[in-house]
Amino acid sequence: MGSSFYVSADHEKAGPWAFTGDQVTASVRRHWPDATVSSAFEGFLEIVADVEPGRPAELSFNLRHGVFGFEDRGSPVGPLTVIYTVLNDLAPQVPVAWWIDYDVDLQPLDLAGGLDAFIASFPA
Template sequence: MGSSFNISADREHVGPWTFTAEQVQESILRHWPQATVSGAFENFLEIVADVGAARSAELSYNLRHAVFSFEDRGSPVAPLTVIHQVLHDLAPTVPVVWWIDYDVDLQPLDLTGGLDAFIAGFPA
């Protein structure tokens, strides 16, 4: 069984994100009209988006805990691209952290430096 990565607001400094499931869905569909965003089944949005160059992003958003997550399967660029865009649209000034599911050692991610900096701040 593989691990998964999690991304949330830095709650130690700002608390959780306050955007809604509808806002997340609207942001994703505005940038990737062919994406699928499931309904809020058991407090999760399931997201699948083709972000270009044959890269498909599969991730979820936990509505109760305000956490994006995706499995550690290959390159993280596609799911990070989706997460960065949603956060750029809905919470551009909120500090962001990531962690792997088996080690809750929170690491910062740079949302302010653009997509390349956001991706570079994540383990390859």
């Protein structure tokens, strides 16, 4: 059974993100016009975007808690690219943290250093 990764605002350093699900949807579709973003279902948006050719990024956004999530299925580059892009659009100054489902030890992600630094700060 695979693990899941989660990304949210770092609540120890900042409050929750102030953007809405509609803003997440608009950001994803602005950058990946062929992406699919589900209507809110049970408090989640399901996102599929072709970030890497032939390897769609699949992730979700929990509307209630303001948390992105994705499964540990190979390279995290696709989902992290979508998350970085949305956060860079909607909350570029808010500190970001990630954790894995079996260990809620928050780890920082470097949003300020650009996409490559953001991905490199995610060692999973």
